[in-house]
Amino acid sequence: MKIAVRPLVESDLAAADRVFRLAFGTEFGLPEPMAFRGDSDLVKTRWRADPSAALGAFRGEELLGSSFAARWGSFGVFGPITVRPDCWESGIGKRLLEPTLALFEAWRIRQAGLFTFPQSPKHVALYQKFGFWPQALTAVMSKPVEPRRERGQWSCCTGNPASLRACAELTEQIFPGLDLQREI
Incomplete structure (x- = not known):
């Protein structure tokens, strides 16, 4: 499969949002994968933060996956990296990681990080191929909260x-x- 990786442009964002929702919704086993993250707009928000750090993997004009990176001075973080479920296990994640990490080199990043599924050996193994190793498991905890009666400023x-x-x-x-x- 011939894949080209290039920066996303604004007209790619709707397709990137679909891939993002479908990939995560499928990974989490949602009955309606496209409902993942509701009405949030993570893809457009990450792209607006730095369009040059938003990459897409394309077969022709068809978007198969995307990667977003952020530079916080000397620290870099990337993610989400998403790939269409029908293209999983085809090396697209690896193809997206290579230019993402090249951005970190160009930015002279001294420390880089990411978040991934700690329960997924395939995700952990992919990032280990690029020198990333688990540092700590993070407990994600939640609690229902009562809505505030007064509005904050x-x-x-x-x-x-x-x-x-x-x-x-x-x-x-x-x-x-x-x-x-x-x-x-």
Whole structure:
């Protein structure tokens, strides 16, 4: 199968969203895989954060998978990487990882990370081929919450230079060069 990996453009986002929902919805065994994440818009949000870090795997004009990366100063994170379920086990995830990690090299990332399914040997093994090893299992916990009676006030951190400086000071202590201003 001849696959080309290139940056996603805005007209690719609807197809990338379909692949994202179908892949995760299928992996989680949802009766309606396309209902995964409801009305959220993760794909478009990740693309808008940095279009050059959103990659697609194409067979001709047909999108088979995508990968999103983020640069937070000297720290890089990638994901989600999604592949259409009918193309699983065909090497597309690996093909998407190679240029994603090349972005990290170009950005001079000093520490890179990702989140994956710890219960899935195939996912863990894929990332281990690229030098990523599990560091800690994360317990994902939930609790129902009561809706607030009063409405909170929104504030914009980007309009407050002191808040941005405080964030930069905090993240620098966590990891030298960690910078979340692009996300904020």
